[in-house]
Amino acid sequence: MKLSRDQLLSMYRQMWTIRFFEDELAAAYMEGKTPAFDIGSGPVPGEMHLAAGQEPVAVGTCAHLKKQDTVVGTHRPHHFAIAKGVPLDKLAAEIFGKETGLGRGKGGHMHLFDVEHNFSCSGIIGAGFPPACGAALAAKKMGKDWVAVAFAGEGAANQGSFHEALNLAALWQLPVIFIIEDNSWAISVPKGKSTSIPDNSTRAAGYGIPGVRVDENDTLAVYEVLGEAVARARRGEGPSLIEVKTDRYYGHFQGDPELYRPKDEVSQLKANDPIQKLASQIMAQGAATQAELDAARDAAKADVAGAMEFARTSPYPAPEQALENVFV
Amino acid sequence: MANERELTMAKAISEAIAQEMERDPRVFVLGEDVAVYGGIFGATQGLVEKFGPDRVMDTPISETAFIGAATGAAAAGMRPVVELMFVDFFGVCMDQIYNHLAKNTYMSGGNARFPVVLMTAMGGGYNDAAQHSQVLYGLFAHVPGLKIVVPSNAYDAKGLMISAIRDDNPVMYFFHKGLMGLGWMKYPERTITPVPEKAYTIPFGVADIKRPGKDVTIVALAMMVQRALDAADELAQEGIDAEVIDLRTLVPLDRDAVINSVKKTHKLIVVDEDYKGFGMTGEIAAIVAESALDYLDAPVKRLAVPNVPIPYSRPLEQFVIPSVEAIGNAARQLVKK
Incomplete structure (x- = not known):
């Protein structure tokens, strides 16, 4: 699948949008938390799970998706949301707990709902597989060629919901793609200590569906494999299971002391950064100039700065609004 | 010690x-x-x-x-x-x-x-x-x-x-x-x-009176015990003597501790970080209604999370979880009557 120059630049810009968004949030998160770290302090309190380093799985997948397609993300959801087209302003405002946020400040960073862009996520591990099946079932019943994508970490592939959903999707030939985002760590537990096999995509055989592993944190490699899975789903040929190797630059959550992780692991991962890799690939194809890449990066930076400004200057909800929206 | x-x-x-x-x-x-x-x-x-x-x-x-x-x-x-x-x-x-x-x-x-x-x-x-x-x-x-x-x-x-x-x-x-x-x-x-270094046990079903008092009973668990104690400190400066009962175990439940305290203070506040509906506050109020209703000088006050999920944004969350101030105000209202 040949990508046009515009597509490549758009993906490259999206990668930077995600990276800047996460890095800006990491900084905002620490405001009000020094010198004494208190998880409940500052403009962005609570748990914060950032996805810097994990851009390829989101961008390479969502490049195939349309607005009507459904994406269900995880507790580490920002890269999926951004790649699916969730507006940055409302995303940032939700994370800052503001009234202008996606959920009027009620949901927070693990609980994002964008009805218009068919995006949602959950703080519960493995919770996304079944609702993705449901979105795919709905598309099928309505006679649409829409697909659904469920993302989850490699730790989630040991949840019952994963296996039940795979069987259901295979049985009913649902247009759904299950994507295991393998960043090697389920908080402190490495994959080898949690999973009986090295490659989760081989579990597809147990359900009679295609399974593929993308063994590098490479946006174009993800794009290539997902092209076939999405096309297959749109043709009505049923689900696929894809595992993508990726890299978690930050801790499980901000403030995670990461004593379980080798000290130099992250610096080694960063030496193979996926954004630089995509830049090299684009340059090697002659698809864009360095100046065009720089312009895309600058545009991403400006977008993120604008979203953060919107979030910071938006009002908090009135306390009494806590009582609204239990029911419609 | x-x-x-x-x-x-x-x-x-x-x-x-x-x-x-x-x-x-x-x-x-x-x-x-x-x-x-x-x-x-x-x-x-x-x-x-x-x-x-x-x-x-x-x-x-x-x-x-x-x-x-x-x-x-x-x-x-x-x-x-x-x-x-x-x-x-x-x-x-x-x-x-x-x-x-x-x-x-x-x-x-x-x-x-x-x-x-x-x-x-x-x-x-x-x-x-x-x-x-x-x-x-x-x-x-x-x-x-x-x-x-x-x-x-x-x-x-x-x-x-x-x-x-x-x-x-x-x-x-x-x-x-x-x-x-x-x-x-x-x-x-x-x-x-x-905390003693040697092993020791605390029996289940025995509440602990974390602060004795005579004017109003506050029944709570976990964080709400701590907030009730903070509120009781403030109330003491105003001449209100609150008794704070830490249930410690819900099952088994020390009904007698609650009933005996109400017989002494004649006023009851139940504070809970759980949802208000169908929860601990209702259970305690029902026990007192069954076994010590005649001792109450005023209706029971229940402070708990109004029946909404816990919201993310700080002003919303602070609004729904009972605060020291809310506990203190409930006591002031009860004792004034």
């Missing part, structure tokens, strides 16, 4: 588990991030270093499997202490708990024993939103067959944990994240207490 060392609740819990592991080779620990990490909230800190990975086991994110396995291991003669990181996560494995762990003893006519301690973190107040901030003990107390332990300070935490491990029944042990004395989450200073 001036020379007694003080511990955080997290250290008191891990020490209790360590002492029971030394005492009884059948005791072992399993759960997510309990070994290398030491428990996300420190309840199992230092255990894997001391007892090794065979007795302190990190599990996959497979709660139905490992909590069901704890039930099975207990039936076969072991005494597992199993942690699930947040009480909010129990939905994924609820069947193994409420249809099996809770009911098996009864269905066996009392012949089968399931000495499992199911330990979990609960509570909000730090903006972790709807899926990581609940307390939910009322939900588990509702199902017959589970003992429910909810400590409010380090001394109680150790004694109650040792009792939990030695109990031949399933015990759910809820620790409030904001009481654990973590370096990264604000906590009330009163949760850190002197």
Whole structure:
């Protein structure tokens, strides 16, 4: 699948949008938390799970998706949301707990709902597989060629919901793609200590569906494999299971002391950064100039700065609004 | 006891588990991030270093499997202490708990024993939103067959944990994240207490009068005990003498402690971090209505989370979780009448 120059630049810009968004949030998160770290302090309190380093799985997948397609993300959801087209302003405002946020400040960073862009996520591990099946079932019943994508970490592939959903999707030939985002760590537990096999995509055989592993944190490699899975789903040929190797630059959550992780692991991962890799690939194809890449990066930076400004200057909800929206 | 060392609740819990592991080779620990990490909230800190990975086991994110396995291991003669990181996560494995762990003893006519301690973190107040901030003990107390332990300070935490491990029944042990004395989450200073080094037990079903008083009874659990004590300090300066009762266990429940206190003060406030509907506040109010209604000088006041999920944004969350100020105001209104 040949990508046009515009597509490549758009993906490259999206990668930077995600990276800047996460890095800006990491900084905002620490405001009000020094010198004494208190998880409940500052403009962005609570748990914060950032996805810097994990851009390829989101961008390479969502490049195939349309607005009507459904994406269900995880507790580490920002890269999926951004790649699916969730507006940055409302995303940032939700994370800052503001009234202008996606959920009027009620949901927070693990609980994002964008009805218009068919995006949602959950703080519960493995919770996304079944609702993705449901979105795919709905598309099928309505006679649409829409697909659904469920993302989850490699730790989630040991949840019952994963296996039940795979069987259901295979049985009913649902247009759904299950994507295991393998960043090697389920908080402190490495994959080898949690999973009986090295490659989760081989579990597809147990359900009679295609399974593929993308063994590098490479946006174009993800794009290539997902092209076939999405096309297959749109043709009505049923689900696929894809595992993508990726890299978690930050801790499980901000403030995670990461004593379980080798000290130099992250610096080694960063030496193979996926954004630089995509830049090299684009340059090697002659698809864009360095100046065009720089312009895309600058545009991403400006977008993120604008979203953060919107979030910071938006009002908090009135306390009494806590009582609204239990029911419609 | 001036020379007694003080511990955080997290250290008191891990020490209790360590002492029971030394005492009884059948005791072992399993759960997510309990070994290398030491428990996300420190309840199992230092255990894997001391007892090794065979007795302190990190599990996959497979709660139905490992909590069901704890039930099975207990039936076969072991005494597992199993942690699930947040009480909010129990939905994924609820069947193994409420249809099996809770009911098996009864269905066996009392012949089968399931000495499992199911330990979990609960509570909000730090903006972790709807899926990581609940307390939910009322939900588990509702199902017959589970003992429910909810400590409010380090001394109680150790004694109650040792009792939990030695109990031949399933015990759910809820620790409030904001009481654990973590370096990264604000906590009330009163949760850190002197804790004896030797093992000791605190019996279930015995409430603790954390502060005696004569004007109004405040019944609470966990963080709400601490907030009630703070409110009582403020009230004392205004000449209102509040009695703070820490239930410590919901199942079994110390009904007499509540009734006797109401007979003395004639006024009752029940404070809960759980949802107001169908929960602990209603249960306590009903007990008093059944057994001590004539002693009440005023209607019971219930402070709890109005029936909404815990919101993320700070002003919203602070609005729904009972505050020191709200507890104080409820007492002032009752005593004024």
